[in-house]
Amino acid sequence: MQPDTGLRQIRTTPLARPDAVVSGDTWRITVLTDALVRIEHAPDGRFEDRASAFALHRDLPVPDLTVDDTGTHVEITTARLRLTYDKGPLTTSGLSVEALGGHTAYQSVWRPDQPRWDRDGNSAGLVRLPGTARTLDTADGAVDLDDGVVSHTGVIALDDSTTLLLTDDGWVAPRPEGACDLYVFAHGHDYRGAVRDLFRVSGPTPLLPRFALGSWWSRYYPYTADGYRELMERFAAEGIPFSVSVIDMDWHVVDVPARFGSGWTGYTWNRDLYPDPAAFIDWLHEHGLRVTLNVHPADGVRAFEDAYPAMAAALGRSTDDEAPIQFDVTDRAFLEAYLDVLHRGLERDGVDFWWLDWQSGPNSRVSGIDPLWMLNHVHFLDNADRREGRERRPLTFSRYAGPGSHRYPVGFSGDSAITWASLDFQPYFTASASNIGYGWWSHDIGGHMHGVKDDELATRWVQLGVLSPIMRLHSGNNTFTHKEPWASGPQAQRVQTAFLRLRHRLVPYLHTMNHRAAEGAPLVEPMYWEHPEAPEAYRVPNQFRFGTSLLVAPVTQPADARLGRGSVHTWLPDGTWVDVLTGTVYDGGREIVLWRDLASIPVLARPGAIVPLDGAHVPVNGAEAPRDLEVLVVAGADGAFDLLEDDGSVPGPGGPTEVPTLVTPLRWTQSSGTFTVEPVATRGDAAAARASAPGSRTWTVLLPAVDLGWGGTASATVDGRPADVHLDAFAPLPGETGATGLAVRVADVAADSRLTITLHPASGEVALAGNDTGRLVFELLDAARIEYDLKSRVMDVTTSGHPLAVRLGHLEALGLEPALRSALVEILTARG
Secondary structure, eight states: OOOSSSOOOOOOBOOOOGGGEEEOSSEEEEEEETTEEEEEEOTTSOOOOSEESSOOBOOOOOOOOEEEEOSSOEEEEOSSEEEEEOSSSOOTTTEEEEEOSSOOSSOOEEOTTOOOHHHHOOTTOOOOOBOOOSOOTTOSSOOOOOBOSOOTTSOEEEEOSSSOEEOTTSOEEOOOTTOEEEEEEOOTTOHHHHHHHHHHHHOOOOOOOGGGGSEEEEEOSOOOHHHHHHHHHHHHHTTOOOSEEEEOGGGBOOOOOGGGOOSSSOOSBOTTTOSSHHHHHHHHHHTTOEEEEEEOGGGOBOTTSTTHHHHHHHTTOOOTTOOOBOOOTTOHHHHHHIIIIIIHHHHHTTOOEEEEOOOSOSOOSSTTOOHHHHHHHHHHHHTSOOSSSSOOOOOOEEOOOSTTGGGSOOEEOOOOBSSHHHHHHHHHHHHHHGGGTOOOEEOOBTOSBSOOOOHHHHHHHHHHHHTSSBEEEOOOSOTTOOOOGGGSOHHHHHHHHHHHHHHHHTHHHHHHHHHHHHTTOOSEEEHHHHOTTOGGGGSOTTOEEETTTEEEOOOOSOOBTTTTBEEEEEEEOSSEEEETTTOOEEEOSEEEEEEEOTTOOOEEEOTTOEEEEESOSSOOSSOOOOSEEEEEEOOSSOEEEEEEEEOOOOOBTTBGGGSOEEEEEEEEETTTTEEEEOOOEEESOHHHHHTTSOSEEEEEEEEETBOOOTTOEEEEEETTEEEOOEEEEEOOSSOOSOOOEEEEEEEEEETTSOEEEEEEOTTSSOOBOOOOHHHHHHHHHHHSOSOHHHHHHHHHHHTSOOOHHHHHHHHHHTTOOHHHHHHHHHHHHSOO
């Protein structure tokens, strides 16, 4: 157990292996992987071997490489790149890096200061694939995004010349001026490979605590302790679960004497609102909630603060003149006291982690030292629990501070406007962040400020939030901008509640993806990661993969007034796709406009997809491993999924595989119609791993768009012995329409047992059913605000039994409104 003083250090291995280095008097090239090189130019011949804020690890296995030195030029070649350099200053004519293989439409070459092909596009149809931005503060729609480490051209450089350095004693230092330090990623269209190499050099994304994956409640509002408890009790009564309470700045004293300035910064509980803070936080913990407090550190510590005398004593300063203790991240003694005096005392009240709300720019007393980066770094490392005698998985909540920030989750994207434009930008913003490895954004779901009351907008934002990395409802300090579902009308309230429950039901899936993210694959991926050569993948910027099994196309535009449905331009790659929220089946290989009423957005899965869910349809607070599990299985192809549950401990240098983890293999075999839960396996400490989940479970398999037919049955065995099985129909998730799938349940299966569920359809084969076209058309027309006679004509045409081309031709002849025609085309071209 570490002492409660001092700054923690991050592990670094910054010195590259000699065989990876080619150098001259003023230049040095380090081959880090077969597609990633570091290029340094230092006029004074002094090169940098310390870790930087971006690059922690350069001691990597040396790939096969050849070096051809002609005297005037050096050429370095690996299996994936060719670097040519004239040994002088880094110029467009003197240095080039080419990605080898796989690019026939253009030459994948990067040169310093070359006009950016991928920023503006060109005749080859190249598009910019950005990273992310520091914040969405005040954004009403799109903002400029910084570069990532992927490029449609195939090669891109990350400039590390000015970032701060990490010293051997755990402190930081500014960069010497005049040197150039570039990392060139030459991965072609292997976008996942580029991000994996980013993690190799910069360090991995940490495993999040499981509780971070549930819903967070956040509001800038002067709650009282009693008022906050009443709110949480109302949420529980409504069946709306949360796992994190985010308490904004009014937890501390904000009305301060004028001589001290503003009350924006504070560390003293407001006892008028929270007379017994420790008891209040204990109550939240007892009700399944972790707690984070908002802090704005910029104004330092002033004489009115409870902690002022202790801070002054820690820093050897007098309190006689009430001089403020200035915030200074470049002063190591201040930072140590900042953590050990200010924050440790509040942590003893029960605070679990901190919301670092730094809004005061990137500058400090030392050039190159960004206060935001420093705060993220020291708070995250400090958050490992020192109170319980063991480390716990750390967490912080703060804005993005440049490449390498993925090591300090979770990201707070700032105060955006309550508008459709803000909602429409957030899916693209979230997916693009993966291009710089930043996978755990938390947005102000519903928006922070301005805007107007709009139940549809609020509901669509909740739907996006549920299928985002972190789900955090939030609103600003305005009496009228609260985000409780009951603040909306009855339909919107019902839908928001259903989706908030769905978020907690998704935690078993999300936590497995949490492990996958720590191994180098962010939860949210742009479509072009999976399909880099498909032009369509670049035309759907708001569509994304959500883990290994789901594809999400959120609705981010208002509904058509006459249809009452919103639309989204979607690309379905080749194959069959099932919308798991509606049960609708589509044939892929096409772009299509999908239409959804307020109850749903397109969430699609391929045959063979497996998604484990909490079996509680009305989950409780927290995010504990559930005893009852439902497993969504899309029939039509074999599928495999390993459910991961762990003890919450901190990974060692070897990464998440060192954490005591329970592995439950889930398998679907299409040919026999069999779903299997294999006996659990363990990684790491077996006893700790087994303690992370119940010893027995009830398993329910959900098969959307599957009907066994008249006389169809199901059977089950546990360790080869027959077991009772319950067969039923189920409605899609979250479940507002009729049953379109099959549910098969077996109770009380021990973790060490092998469960086999076998379907016996009347037809002899488990297959996806066709859509009920007539029902889908009727539901569309019944809700549409169009003439009744026209509804009848459209119904007759669409259900006439004529070939599809004939029906589409008839519809065209009716001169329908574009939105209605588009919605009918979606239904008629789905699998009938």
